[in-house]
Amino acid sequence: MIELNGITKVYRTGSQSLEALRGISLGIGKGEFVSVMGPSGSGKSTLMNIVGCLDTPTAGEYVLDGENVAGLTFDELAAVRNRKIGFVFQNFNLLPYATAWENVELPMLFDGKNAKKRRERVTELLNAVGLLDWRDHRPTELSGGQQQRIALARALANDPPILLADEPTGNLDSKSGEEIMAILTELWQGGRTIVMVTHNDHIAACSERIIRLFDGQVVA
Amino acid sequence: MIGIFFRNLFRDLVRQPMRTALTLSGVIWGTFSVVLLLAFGDSLSKAQIKRFHGMGQGIVLVFPSQTTLPWQGFLRGKPVRVTPEMAEDIPDKVPGIELLSPEFVGGRLIRYGRNEFRNTVRGVNPQFELMRNTIAAKGRFIDPEDMAERKRVCFIGDVLATDLFGTEEPVGRSIFIDTVPFTVVGVMRAKLQSSNYNGQRDERCVFMPWTTYASLYGTKFVSNIIFRPRDLGRSKAVMEAIKVHLSKIIGFSPADPDALGVWDTLEFEKQFTTFFLAFTIFLGVIGSFTLLVGGIGVASIMRVVVDERTREIGVKLAVGARRRTILVQFFSESFVIMLLGGLVGFGFSTAVLQATKAFPKGGFTDFIGVPVLNPLVIVSTILILLAIGVVAGMIPARTAASTDPIEALRK
Numbered sequence: 001m002i003e004l005n006g007i008t009k010v011y012r013t014g015s016q017s018l019e020a021l022r023g024i025s026l027g028i029g030k031g032e033f034v035s036v037m038g039p040s041g042s043g044k045s046t047l048m049n050i051v052g053c054l055d056t057p058t059a060g061e062y063v064l065d066g067e068n069v070a071g072l073t074f075d076e077l078a079a080v081r082n083r084k085i086g087f088v089f090q091n092f093n094l095l096p097y098a099t100a101w102e103n104v105e106l107p108m109l110f111d112g113k114n115a116k117k118r119r120e121r122v123t124e125l126l127n128a129v130g131l132l133d134w135r136d137h138r139p140t141e142l143s144g145g146q147q148q149r150i151a152l153a154r155a156l157a158n159d160p161p162i163l164l165a166d167e168p169t170g171n172l173d174s175k176s177g178e179e180i181m182a183i184l185t186e187l188w189q190g191g192r193t194i195v196m197v198t199h200n201d202h203i204a205a206c207s208e209r210i211i212r213l214f215d216g217q218v219v220a
Numbered sequence: 221m222i223g224i225f226f227r228n229l230f231r232d233l234v235r236q237p238m239r240t241a242l243t244l245s246g247v248i249w250g251t252f253s254v255v256l257l258l259a260f261g262d263s264l265s266k267a268q269i270k271r272f273h274g275m276g277q278g279i280v281l282v283f284p285s286q287t288t289l290p291w292q293g294f295l296r297g298k299p300v301r302v303t304p305e306m307a308e309d310i311p312d313k314v315p316g317i318e319l320l321s322p323e324f325v326g327g328r329l330i331r332y333g334r335n336e337f338r339n340t341v342r343g344v345n346p347q348f349e350l351m352r353n354t355i356a357a358k359g360r361f362i363d364p365e366d367m368a369e370r371k372r373v374c375f376i377g378d379v380l381a382t383d384l385f386g387t388e389e390p391v392g393r394s395i396f397i398d399t400v401p402f403t404v405v406g407v408m409r410a411k412l413q414s415s416n417y418n419g420q421r422d423e424r425c426v427f428m429p430w431t432t433y434a435s436l437y438g439t440k441f442v443s444n445i446i447f448r449p450r451d452l453g454r455s456k457a458v459m460e461a462i463k464v465h466l467s468k469i470i471g472f473s474p475a476d477p478d479a480l481g482v483w484d485t486l487e488f489e490k491q492f493t494t495f496f497l498a499f500t501i502f503l504g505v506i507g508s509f510t511l512l513v514g515g516i517g518v519a520s521i522m523r524v525v526v527d528e529r530t531r532e533i534g535v536k537l538a539v540g541a542r543r544r545t546i547l548v549q550f551f552s553e554s555f556v557i558m559l560l561g562g563l564v565g566f567g568f569s570t571a572v573l574q575a576t577k578a579f580p581k582g583g584f585t586d587f588i589g590v591p592v593l594n595p596l597v598i599v600s601t602i603l604i605l606l607a608i609g610v611v612a613g614m615i616p617a618r619t620a621a622s623t624d625p626i627e628a629l630r631k
Contacts, residue, residue, distance in 0.1 A: 054538060054625050075542045082540020093535045093629060097235065109224065110540040154539065 007060035038213035086155030145176025247561025250511030255569035265496030267589030274413030283481035340419030343433025359406030515612035522616035534628025558609035
């Protein structure tokens with residue numbers, strides 16, 4: 001599903017350059033649940049940005065679902081993110097003035113799905129995360145756990161094969177965190193590929209495989 | 221989809237009602253200024269041209285003077301004298317003249333009952349009426365029969381008529397001009413006249429057949445000739461031909477620049493019109509600057525909005541929005557503010573223009589006219605509004621669209 005070949009990312013600020021990723025090669029199969037771990041500055045975020053098609057590598061090859069995405073333009077990558085990848089963030093990143101319903105609907109608007117399809121899918125997803133009754137509430141009126149469930153529903157809106165979760169439980173109390181992990185596990189069992197960044201060994205234990213990064217290289 | 225687009229647009233606009241209102245007010249005021257200044261400039265130029273036409277429309281005045289070049293044995297300084305017969309003969313000799321009249325001018329004592337004034341008397345022919353817009357409101361102008369029989373009849377200006385007769389009916393009554401009785405055959409329709417030559421304005425003048433004038437006062441030479449070319453664009457060429465023709469009869473150099481003084485009102489009107497067009501454009505530019513300030517207000521507020529909503533932009537980009545989608549979103553937001561402000565500004569200015577119609581006719585409206593919203597003003601304002609709106613909308617929208625999603629999400 002995800003194949004990285006010699007991925008290098010160099011940040012340049014003025015005369016200084018920082019090598020965030022040094023020739024990373026790894027493969028993640030379809031339906032795998034992988035955790036990415038490593039200390040701050042080890043390149044986790046950069047790796048996730050590249051895997052999530054938010055950033056492009058300085059060098060190397062990235063084949064996503066059989067398509068080489070390393071050379072795509074920003075708008076082409078937007079389409080890839082829209083259909084193939086669902087994002088879950090540590091701080092939820094919901095639109096603050098939009099209702100739960102509108103937040104979940106957002107990715108489908110960019111995909112140009114018609115009103116009927118959108119309505120069916122949003123109803124289905126809100127039902128699945130148990131928040132259909134909260135559909136007209138704004139994020140500020142929801143608890144952290146509820147917000148993250150809305151974010152999960154949004155990530156699944158266009159039914160992407162891959163879910164990228166960046167510290168999905170980082171801002172949650174342990175009970176809500178467990179709920180989120182239960183949903184992620186369920187989604188994985190349903191056949192979705194999940195890549196998750198975490199600091200928490202306990203959370204990482206839910207996954208099948210742990211990739212450890214150190215100084216921009218895979219160490220395990 | 222469109223519904224959601226407009227719902228979100230509306231929500232973005234009302235989220236900060238105070239800020240939106242303040243931004244709007246800049247655009248409203250700017251549009252208001254553009255519309256009012258353009259309408260004002262337009263009406264002013266029209267009023268001025270109308271007043272200018274008060275003296276006459278499409279006419280050239282020729283004033284016989286004296287030579288400034290020696291010619292065939294004569295030294296310079298020889299007077300150029302034109303008789304009325306010579307003048308009336310010109311259309312037969314020079315092609316391209318529609319109307320022509322010789323004109324005698326003199327100051328005379330005019331009396332009716334106990335009212336006595338010293339006013340200008342003009343001896344002219346019937347063609348004078350159309351050239352100089354001395355249209356009869358009552359009675360008629362001088363006619364060919366008056367000319368042929370040297371009748372002692374006269375046509376008087378509207379102000380003189382009131383001065384002499386008060387509320388009495390002037391047509392048919394006798395007045396004395398230097399002790400000679402004349403019958404009034406007509407009174408001029410009131411007109412606005414900004415320019416004049418030789419004596420008082422038409423409203424205070426007496427007009428009589430030049431044949432009567434010449435025989436009564438023993439004057440042989442006209443004070444000026446007035447003509448209208450058939451093709452208004454060829455006034456210069458016709459004037460040149462008249463000069464050549466007269467130079468042969470009277471004996472002066474056709475190259476003499478000052479033997480005949482010429483006032484070509486057609487040339488003058490061209491300059492006049494150009495001046496007022498420039499003036500109107502100038503006013504429009506001033507108005508546009510005001511609107512530009514409004515546009516800068518919109519652009520800078522939208523920059524702030526973009527800054528505040530960086531995270532929202534980041535989220536949208538992450539879940540698959542294209543740069544163009546973001547561009548359209550922010551552009552339309554600025555643009556709607558511009559259009560809304562423009563609309564309200566138009567509304568206000570229309571109301572003010574309606575109110576100016578209530579001013580009484582006469583007085584200052586004679587000078588500046590009554591400003592109205594004509595198509596020229598509307599189209600110019602819309603174009604200015606669109607141009608500024610597009611620029612004011614594109615600047616923040618481009619900033620928004622170039623947001624780096626990674627940076628935006630980290631905030």
